[in-house]
Amino acid sequence: MTSGEMGGTGDMAALAAALRAEVDGEIRFDAGSRGAYATDGSNYRQVPLGVVVPRTVEAGARAVAVCARFDAPVLSRGGGTSLAGQSTNTAVVIDWSKYCTGLITVDAERRTCVVEPGIVLDELNHRLARHRLQFGPKPSTHSHCALGGMIGNNSCGASAQAYGKTVDNVRRLEILTYDGQRAWVGPTPPAERARIIAGGGRLAGIYAGLDRIATEYLADIRRGYPRIPRRVSGYNLDSLLPENGFDVARAPS
Numbered sequence: 371m372t373s374g375e376m377g378g379t380g381d382m383a384a385l386a387a388a389l390r391a392e393v394d395g396e397i398r399f400d401a402g403s404r405g406a407y408a409t410d411g412s413n414y415r416q417v418p419l420g421v422v423v424p425r426t427v428e429a430g431a432r433a434v435a436v437c438a439r440f441d442a443p444v445l446s447r448g449g450g451t452s453l454a455g456q457s458t459n460t461a462v463v464i465d466w467s468k469y470c471t472g473l474i475t476v477d478a479e480r481r482t483c484v485v486e487p488g489i490v491l492d493e494l495n496h497r498l499a500r501h502r503l504q505f506g507p508k509p510s511t512h513s514h515c516a517l518g519g520m521i522g523n524n525s526c527g528a529s530a531q532a533y534g535k536t537v538d539n540v541r542r543l544e545i546l547t548y549d550g551q552r553a554w555v556g557p558t559p560p561a562e563r564a565r566i567i568a569g570g571g572r573l574a575g576i577y578a579g580l581d582r583i584a585t586e587y588l589a590d591i592r593r594g595y596p597r598i599p600r601r602v603s604g605y606n607l608d609s610l611l612p613e614n615g616f617d618v619a620r621a622p623s
């Protein structure tokens with residue numbers, strides 16, 4: 371069965387049943403839930419195949435594994451405030467914003483923290499306030515946008531002039547690929563990249579591919595966005611546990 375064939379009543383019933391059996395979360399394939407998730411902050415409408423609201427990050431990863439077994443497309447969703455339809459698609463929508471909202475650790479010395487993907491920006495800053503810290507980028511939707519969605523969109527906002535965009539404030543990401551590779555990634559010096567590539571396996575393939583793209587398209591990348599074949603929805607398959615840092619010395623009082 372391919373994703374192009376997904377959508378038959380039998381397939382959908384089997385997919386929903388497998389998700390219910392294997393995933394700790396709310397599995398919503400009813401018309402009302404699918405309607406509720408058919409749009410975001412934009413005018414786009416795409417009715418999802420179904421919705422999974424995982425109770426833990428582990429459960430979210432499990433949901434992706436089940437969807438992969440059925441060859442069903444997946445789409446991560448935070449606050450759903452995107453302006454161009456990014457958080458809608460004919461896919462199984464994984465809504466991280468209800469339960470996966472933890473602030474896992476704060477390192478006040480290093481001014482970094484580790485969060486779950488569904489934590490809302492205002493909530494994060496509320497919890498960081500006791501450390502006299504905050505996350506710098508602040509889109510207008512700060513009361514609803516989640517860190518996973520901010521990373522997906524590379525969100526900015528008025529404070530980006532002072533603190534940069536989200537990409538400038540993320541140290542590392544825990545990624546999950548559709549085929550089940552889960553790993554922490556971040557700035558990787560050449561020697562470390564060479565070690566990973568020599569180790570072989572899926573992660574080596576990803577690093578080698580990125581190296582190849584960077585080498586082949588370096589001039590294009592420096593000029594602007596290169597014209598290279600890409601899967602636009604690729605990043606939607608990831609489960610993110612970002613480690614964020616910002617310069618407290620430049621924070622507004």
Ligand SMILES: Cc1cc2nc3c(=O)[nH]c(=O)nc-3n(C[C@H](O)[C@H](O)[C@H](O)COP(=O)(O)OP(=O)(O)OC[C@H]3O[C@@H](n4cnc5c(N)ncnc54)[C@H](O)[C@@H]3O)c2cc1C
Nearest residue numbers: 411446448449450451452456510515516518519522525526
């Ligand atoms: C009125 C209004 C004002 C806005 N103002 C600003 C602004 O000032 N600055 C700005 O930058 N943007 C702005 N936006 C756009 C949007 O609100 C922000 O980009 C916001 O940060 C998106 O966060 P979200 O949680 O709602 O993301 P979502 O819409 O839920 O998702 C955004 C993208 O991230 C992906 N994603 C979500 N979670 C994950 C995950 N765990 N793993 C992988 N991918 C994931 C989604 O699939 C989607 O592609 C505005 C939008 C509105 C409606």
